[in-house]
Amino acid sequence: MPHSDDFLAVHDPAAVQAAHEPGSENRRWWGFAVALAAGLVLLCALTWLVSVQRGLAALQESTATRADRYAATLESTLDRYEFLPALVSLHPFVRGLLQAPGDPARVAAANHYLAEVNRRSHASATYVIATNGIALAASNAGEPGSFVGTDYRFRPYFQIAARGEMGRFYAIGITSDEPGYYIAQPVESGGKVIGVTVVKLNLEWFQRAGGGSAEPLMVSDDHGVIFLSSVPGWQYRTLGPLPPELHDELGKTRQYHDRDVTPLPLEPLTSPVTEWLAATALDPGARLVRVRANGTNRDGSERADRYLELGRKVGPADWTMQVMAPLDPVLANARNATVAAALAYACICLLLVNWRQRRQRARDMLYSRRLLEAAYDELERRVEARTADLMAINEKLEEEVAERTRAESELRAAQDELVQASKLAALGQMAAGITHELNQPLAALRTFSDNTRVLLERGQLGAAEGNLSAIADLTERMGKITGQLKLFAGKARPPRRSVQVRAAIEHVLALLAPRLSGVALHVDGLDALPGIAVRADELKLEQVLVNLVGNALDAIASAAPAQGRIDLSVRAEAGTVTIQVRDNGTGIPPEDLPRLFEPFFTTKETGQGLGLGLAITSSIVREFGGQLSAANADGGGAVFTIVLARAPAEAGAPASQTH
Structure with a gap:
């Protein structure tokens, strides 16, 4: 059977309206919240006090046991001697x-x-x-x-x-x-x-007896001077200020030699709470103290360590042994108990709030239903309008995505064509040198073939066989030259797992041999590269090197062709391989360095370049997951640096054999 208040809330609209008046509802909730907060504060205070009281009693009992043991140990040693x-x-x-x-x-x-x-x-x-x-x-x-x-x-x-x-x-x-x-x-x-x-x-062994524990141990004489302490900074300190006459006596007897005897910053904890705790939980011989330490706490207050101090009289010389048990564990346990009590109280409060909300929800049902019916009609109209707008936007987005996909495909195809065009342009620049390279073996072939025919007519087969071997070597040499051109001019293939760096550099140098004639070429680090491979495509990697070496040759030709020099260095590290191409040309103007890898930007004269070589080269290196950078070298000229990810050497061996 429903509660009488709930029944009234559902069947009496006036009661529903009164329940939703803002002033009355807020007053009820504020009064309820203040009562819960007051109960929480009272519970936390009582829990903390009881926990600290019990913790101090337990700490005193355990510390007293240890203090008696320490005192008995010292007493037995003194009695023995x-x-x-x-x-x-x-x-x-x-x-x-x-x-x-x-x-x-x-x-x-x-x-x-x-x-x-x-x-x-x-x-x-x-x-x-x-x-x-x-x-x-x-x-x-x-x-x-x-x-x-x-x-x-x-x-x-x-x-x-x-x-x-x-x-x-x-x-x-x-x-x-x-x-x-x-x-x-x-x-x-x-x-x-x-x-x-x-x-x-x-007796210094005694101060080490308590050094392994967290509680300081100290022994003071009848004047209050601490001469044994497990805390080194407390030794030869006093429990209180010394009278001037006692200070003079210590100087005359040289009891502590040249040690500076100063008071230890130890003082009792004085507050109504600590006095109540000391009266209810501690014996007369125990007290709560604090020792000021160097530094400050996070809140800016002076740092101080708090202890439970227990004293024992030891030895015939009226010594006092004091065991200092830290209060931090007791306070930490009290905090934990307080937090646990607060959490339990919070859970009970949540149950009460939940019960109260459930009652309130029953009152709100009728009021909310009326609002929902009106809002539902309005929402239906807005949803229909919003759905139409979203469908139109979705269709537009699909068209834009399709257009973007087509544009990316066309851009990728154009980039491949630009790469191919760049390779063919490089081939055109090398045509004269290749022609010169082929003319020499062709002339030698003509001479060897004429001599071989004469030698055969004369029956000199041994000499003819030597000429035929020479003709075969010349033919193989011409095949290598034309094979390099054919391979370089071919379309790029899908990237392989790895490429041998040494083989790629040797192919590029062989390909550019005619243009490198008359140029001082210095290659550093190539002999240390057997088995070193990078993650790349062999044709694209060779194209990158051809472009960089070709640019170096152009820079040398425009500066001082008779003294041209190109330095090609390779350095392999744990996870990368760095290739540098340096020339002694005019260098790169500083204002052109930021735009050097932009498409259609060139520092050459009009008609000598499209400005695509370095842009394509940078794009290829990024495709490999590497980096390409340019800078002016010390002493003149420019230096281009390629950093590529290193690959397993055994994976790169087959790639180099395709040449």
Whole structure:
């Protein structure tokens, strides 16, 4: 049974009209949209806060576990070496040295003993200091940077041990310039301190313990100076500003040698949201901090890395170990959860909007039907008129396409005829030279034939056979000359897969041999071309070369025919073959270079050319998928460059054999 509102909408035209009043409909939609937007904002805020709260709790739990593990590792190392100076102080070699510091034998025995202790305990250094602060023996005695003879009176660990107490101190060595943890033990005799034994430990391995993870790890002393850190830029920085008197004390004790101890830009995150999160999700020993870094974010704000900081007290020297867990994964998970909640909310909103639209669609049906009936009648009239116009346009387009097809066919036929005419024109220019070439073998044929008849009459068969061989060679030579002309004058055939470049150049040079007489011809790169082939048609490629060499001959003839020179170079690369034809003629005027390949444009005198040679040549090269360019050469003359696609050599061999 239909809904009562839908039933009213279909059967009450007045209700339909009221439902389509612009003001009331817009107000309803605006109110609905504002309610959905407010719900989205509230949902996203709650989702983000809950996700961050849970993420911080989980991050704190995992970080606390790692912090306890790091603290236990450092504590065990310090405890393991805590009693080593006391054991060293009890050895007779050490006590004997302190009683007689000037005895070389006792010094050597103490050095040997300290070196053995240091090797077995894997400490950085072990040494003995007299009451005047001078080191008497050391495990690195005799080595570069030995501690022997160094004055340590300024070091706090010596001063504490000299008073009869155990001294502990972390500092950078003034001799080795290597940081370490110093444990000093007083050596007493008769209730009086007679010396100090010191063991130095290298703790830099500890800052590498957290270097493989994404969370920075650092250890600071009782003054707040960070002396161990998995982040190199944080080492020897302070957790806060140092008082002037403490700065002076660090300078006097040379605890950190020549390092510039400056505050680390670390500050707590302070905002109502972070304070609420810290109060609800974190333990008292944890806090949210940020460390300002160099550079800026994309929005121009100062770049800062945010962390969850957990601290642990370690060692007898009142050190503080801090593990910094990045907050970015927690915030990223919160963003993802917020986006997921927003998407879910959006899906619910879409369902609500869809349901609302379906109800609205039921109200719109009657109203739309009336509009559609009127629009349908008008559309029918317009469609009929538009259909008639489209049919007329379609017929006109078909006529234009047919006309264009006929024009392209005629243009292609005319181009082929122009190519053939260009070849025949080139043949006409070569006629005189060919005639000269044929006259010489014809005269020789007449002489050899007369001599052969006389030799046969005399019975000199051997000499007659030699004349007949000469006649055969002359006949073959004349056949090659006329064969080249016949082949060049023939119609172009469909393009083959590849053409041997060397064979094509040799055929062209043989064809133009009469015109090249008296011209200095230099061919470069031809011997390196066996098997090099290009994708082209052999006849058209030879026509291109004949046109370019013929133009070079014309340029030489108009400039300095007695000193004419033509350079033909070939260079094969990975995927292309480049052919250059250069002459030492007058060159090409710069203003003519842009129009050089236009049809009917010529730089020759009237009656000496139609201006089609270079246009046809450029068209043929483009048909091969190559490029033809022209330029003025350095030193005078012009240079034409052909770049063709290279083809497999074995495919080009049969093409060259047709000649």
